[in-house]
Amino acid sequence: MGIKNYVHFEFQSLPENVSFARACVGAFASQLDCTLDDIEEVKLVVSEAVSNSIIHGYQNKTNQKIEITVTIHENHALEMVIKDYGIGIEDIDQAIQANYSSDASRMGLGFTFMQSFTDEMEVLSKPGQGTSVRLKRSFLKETEAFA
């Protein structure tokens, strides 16, 4: 399917930039025919993915790089890829489980929220080779679905 629009940006792994990443993706996504609630959900999943990269991928090191690519497809789907070059995930199935976290002080709900608010989630990661989280959500209106 064709790509209608895309944006690619990268930023430093600073906690301050989580809010910035949310705002960027939220602003871009607002080109779609969606509600404010939808945008809030998109911002939340971005927040979770970027926070994961900082906390887990980079173990809170602030001089690393995070990349985000957001694509709006012709069929009104929004696809986001959040990528880091951090330590990677050894066991993806375990990492995705609700309430699992490698850090005892955290809730382990990042991936759960990402799955709840998107239609597709794909996590590509290998130890030492970084992590790429692809999230896709359709904003197709019902009337268009039957056209």
Add this chain to the structure above:
Amino acid sequence: MDIELKMIRNTLIIRLQGEFDLVNAENIRSLIDEKMQEKQINNLILNLNKVSFVDSSGLGVILGRYKKVKAKNGQMYIVGAQPVVKKILTLSGINKLIPLFSNEREVLKV
């Protein structure tokens, strides 16, 4: 994030303003923990009326404070959560541990 603190007897009221995410989580965590140790605080009221966003970093701080309050046999309450924040609190199940109220006055009656 702006933080306002108020003490009523052995209850600490924390009023937050802004976005409750990774960058603020650590500060808020240490501030509350410090106050809880300094003063005789058993109960916490977390006022989220002016909080426009919360993610799992914010939730982690909330849950962590809940555990500390429980360890002191105290109570914790959340007040004034906006719909977008309330949705996340409910999805995470935190509302089953920490009751949600509309405003501080309602909680202080309890």
